[in-house]
Amino acid sequence: MRIHHNSHPEDAKNYDTSRLREEFLTEALFLPGEINIVYSHIDRMVAMGVCPEPEQTLALDHFVDSQSFGTTFFLERRELGIVNLGTTAEIRCHNGLSYRLEYLDALYLGQGEQAIEFTSLDQEQSAKLYCLSAPAHHSYPSRIIQRDQANQIELGTKENANERLITQYLHPEILPTCQLCMGITHLKTGSVWNTMPAHTHERRMEAYFYFNLDPSQVVFHLMGEPDETRHIVVRNHQLILSPSWSIHSGCGTQNYSFVWGMAGENQTFDDMDFVSMDDIR
Template sequence: METRYAHHPEDVKKQTTEELRKNFLVETLFEADHVHLTYTHNDRMIFGGVTPSQEELTIKLDKELGVSYFLERRELGIINIGADGTVILDGVEYEMKGRDGLYVGRGTKDVKFRSNDANNPAKFYINSTPAHHTYPTVKIDIKKIDPLHKGEQGTLNERNIYQYIHPNVCESC
């Protein structure tokens, strides 16, 4: 797991392009059969990508976080931006089609990721933050999210915003 530190805005102004890239850019998120994670001191967030291809993958961070298992004191958001796959939480399987999401509450001990097709793998974007309460796991079907339509075509800013982990969708910390 990589670590990114918070920087004062005045320090950032003095950094070269190379320094900015080194301190802020995360270039590799999705690599077959790897879990790539980055810890940022901004909100103690961990984000990254999990790309199971030939093998089932899991997140094993305990010593780095001072816990017995990854979600002992954290919650997790997952969005599958690749092909169909499966997320297994403490033995319960959740089928994840492309663009489906999953909210995973604090206390889930075993988190595994699997692709349905090794030649066309799922790509799970993940985001984890500290949690003070346990909320139930919720599967978030992309077809059931009402996107927010924002911007205008005239200003080249027209877009749809899909809110996965949001009070209108599920409870979270």
């Protein structure tokens, strides 16, 4: 398990490229045949890349060190969101229930779910399940959210190169969660900008996981305080952790997609501190 500590914005102003990447970027989250775990002290968020090989089953308990979380099982005091970014997969829990996820389906597992197992149902390709977990204070029902059940919102214009489709999966209008919110943004062909004009949300952190990006292309992920911006070059299947004091925007050399996830004080999506284009530096 890799651990990221929180960073003060005054300190982050002095980070060079290598230090920025070390603090906020995970370059390889999907490792074949493994559950790769990233623990962040930013709002105690945990990201996981679950990558069972063809017809392989991975048990979460085998990869989670309970001593690291101070609990007897992973979701004893947590909730978990899962998005399938690969071939068909199945998730099983202790109560005998199983959930079959197709590409871009999502699953919410509530506090208290145990003995979680991930299986690739494809005979040729590894599954790729992207997971986020946040602390939870209440047990809400587990549920699949299929791709066509997510809220879909079209934003942006061709003139501003930011036409995009936002799909909201773990969202208050879809199902109740303690604090975890997740969704996917898809940039349309010819559009490369996301979340610009920029904003921060002091009461929530955010994680970005980029995908649908050709290996020869990159995204310049923008972060930092609005008057002290920095960039990190991000490639396909890479994760950025964004503290609440930072903007989280990006511009790619082609269109791309990313899974966004948030945790913090609230789930109010308009609770943003917008940054004027005249003030960003």
